[in-house]
Amino acid sequence: MEIKVHHAGMQTTVQDLGRRGHLAQGVPIGGAVDPVALRLANLLVGNAEDLPALEVTLTGPELEFEKDAWIAVCGARFEGVPSWKPFRVYGGDRLRLGSRTQGCRAYLSICGGFDVPRVMGGRGTFLPAALGGFEGRALRDGDIIRSVPSERVLSGHWSIDERVLPRYSREPLVSVVPGSQAGEFGEGLYRERFTVTARSNRMGIRLEGTPLARTSGGELISTAVAPGTLQVPPDGNPIVLMADAQTLGGYPRVGHVATADIPLLAQLAPGDAVRFKRITVAQAHELARAEEHRLALLRQGLSDKIRRA
Amino acid sequence: MRLEPLGDVAVVATLGDAIDPGTLGRVLAFAAAVDAAGSKAVTDIVPAYATVTVFYDSAVLQDQPGGAYEAVCRLLETCATKAGAAPAALGARTLEIPVCYGEDYGPDIDLVAEHCRMGVDEVIALHSGADYLVHAIGFTPGFPYLGGLPDALKVPRKDTPRSRVPAGSVAIGNSQTGVYPMPSPGGWQIIGRTPMQLFRPLKEPASLLKPGDRVRFRPMSPGDFELWR
Numbered sequence: 001m002e003i004k005v006h007h008a009g010m011q012t013t014v015q016d017l018g019r020r021g022h023l024a025q026g027v028p029i030g031g032a033v034d035p036v037a038l039r040l041a042n043l044l045v046g047n048a049e050d051l052p053a054l055e056v057t058l059t060g061p062e063l064e065f066e067k068d069a070w071i072a073v074c075g076a077r078f079e080g081v082p083s084w085k086p087f088r089v090y091g092g093d094r095l096r097l098g099s100r101t102q103g104c105r106a107y108l109s110i111c112g113g114f115d116v117p118r119v120m121g122g123r124g125t126f127l128p129a130a131l132g133g134f135e136g137r138a139l140r141d142g143d144i145i146r147s148v149p150s151e152r153v154l155s156g157h158w159s160i161d162e163r164v165l166p167r168y169s170r171e172p173l174v175s176v177v178p179g180s181q182a183g184e185f186g187e188g189l190y191r192e193r194f195t196v197t198a199r200s201n202r203m204g205i206r207l208e209g210t211p212l213a214r215t216s217g218g219e220l221i222s223t224a225v226a227p228g229t230l231q232v233p234p235d236g237n238p239i240v241l242m243a244d245a246q247t248l249g250g251y252p253r254v255g256h257v258a259t260a261d262i263p264l265l266a267q268l269a270p271g272d273a274v275r276f277k278r279i280t281v282a283q284a285h286e287l288a289r290a291e292e293h294r295l296a297l298l299r300q301g302l303s304d305k306i307r308r309a
Numbered sequence: 310m311r312l313e314p315l316g317d318v319a320v321v322a323t324l325g326d327a328i329d330p331g332t333l334g335r336v337l338a339f340a341a342a343v344d345a346a347g348s349k350a351v352t353d354i355v356p357a358y359a360t361v362t363v364f365y366d367s368a369v370l371q372d373q374p375g376g377a378y379e380a381v382c383r384l385l386e387t388c389a390t391k392a393g394a395a396p397a398a399l400g401a402r403t404l405e406i407p408v409c410y411g412e413d414y415g416p417d418i419d420l421v422a423e424h425c426r427m428g429v430d431e432v433i434a435l436h437s438g439a440d441y442l443v444h445a446i447g448f449t450p451g452f453p454y455l456g457g458l459p460d461a462l463k464v465p466r467k468d469t470p471r472s473r474v475p476a477g478s479v480a481i482g483n484s485q486t487g488v489y490p491m492p493s494p495g496g497w498q499i500i501g502r503t504p505m506q507l508f509r510p511l512k513e514p515a516s517l518l519k520p521g522d523r524v525r526f527r528p529m530s531p532g533d534f535e536l537w538r
Contacts (some may be wrong), residue, residue: 178450248447
């Protein structure tokens with residue numbers, strides 16, 4: 001069915017869980033900046049977790065649905081729409097995501113998923129290369145995007161157990177595995193509080209605080225970086241690379257954010273702050289495992305609430 | 310070989326500390342050995358200059374002794390043994406890239422000539438007379454980092470990067486030269502442009518070039534450039 005975009009919002013793109021296997025060709029992993037919110041949004045309407053949904057950034061869109069449908073909005077909260085629970089929209093109705101009340105990015109899923117072609121193994125939009133998603137670009141006012149017909153019946157009144165939700169905060173404590181050049185920077189990363197600047201985007205979150213001084217080491221030979229890599233350019237203000245991270249980088253790598261904590265960063269808006277704590281690789285894997293366990297419980301809980309029509 | 314984590318997502322294998330063909334040969338031989346091992350846990354293998362970064366799915370390996378990171382390290386040690394000391398053959402494939410030098414196609418060529426104290430013709434002759442080796446693909450999809458730029462053509466990057474470099478631009482940044490496959494911001498000095506597409510998302514592989522390829526640039530006229538398009 002057709003969904004008409006009356007207002008696109010600041011940057012609304014189609015995203016999924018990203019592309020794998022193309023980093024060696026310079027193609028970033030991409031996909032949702034907050035993959036957990038996207039997975040939950042899909043689960044709530046009975047979709048496979050990796051179906052494409054709309055990633056809404058800072059200001060929301062206004063959409064008109066051709067027919068009745070189940071949708072869900074997860075991640076950032078917007079006035080006028082319920083969060084973290086499926087709800088029904090009716091044919092001809094307009095849905096407007098109002099003022100943002102929490103977070104930075106919301107994921108709007110629709111039962112059946114949005115209908116966009118798969119390019120290089122993914123359906124997400126990589127804006128710098130005009131690759132994938134809806135015509136390789138962010139949605140514009142007046143666009144018509146389609147969803148894949150797939151009617152399911154959702155029963156009863158219920159909502160997700162709060163304990164399954166990511167623990168978003170406007171000043172999260174984020175876990176970091178030390179990077180190759182960690183020893184060249186002292187303890188500043190773990191002592192200071194950093195502020196998110198407005199020059200942040202899907203490629204990276206630029207932080208500002210007491211600059212991290214590099215006390216030793218010379219020019220580095222470029223090597224692979226990835227979403228989560230904390231790199232420090234010469235001005236000492238760290239950048240956390242996010243979903244659309246370039247594949248190679250030459251700046252010192254002071255650390256790497258644990259995969260399980262990426263959603264906490266994904267929801268930081270300009271002006272929010274972050275602190276870091278040091279953990280080991282094994283601890284980071286344990287966090288990821290716990291996250292998967294929480295999602296598995298939710299999947300199980302949903303299985304008797306959603307069935308095919 | 311030195312192994313270290315890239316967070317909880319990858320293991321970085323360092324096989325040298327220089328940008329040279331010998332190091333690249335060892336990097337590519339090791340990357341090929343990791344690929345041949347065919348591990349289900351490995352999602353991406355990224356060779357670049359002196360390192361091979363191996364991305365893995367920790368969920369697949371979480372029950373291995375010592376955890377996922379240790380399991381990948383063991384796999385990489387085995388691959389290093391198999392790859393041995395024999396470097397991969399470089400330049401097995403040579404690609405010729407036609408370039409329209411100067412004018413609107415290469416707006417910085419006069420500046421480069423001035424900096425290198427030579428004529429524009431000499432810049433073109435030197436740049437198109439050399440053999441280059443692809444050391445890595447990255448930065449943007451399909452962007453080749455080329456080694457082999459003649460020393461006489463070394464030019465510093467621009468102080469302020471251009472906000473938009475046209476697709477196909479051939480540029481010099483310090484001791485490297487490369488081609489921008491798509492419009493992007495960029496700080497290198499642009500000396501020409503190719504009509505050839507270096508990144509074709511609907512083809513397999515999408516990137517025209519891969520590490521280890523040999524590249525030559527061939528001068529073309531503006532007329533031929535427009536005909537190609």
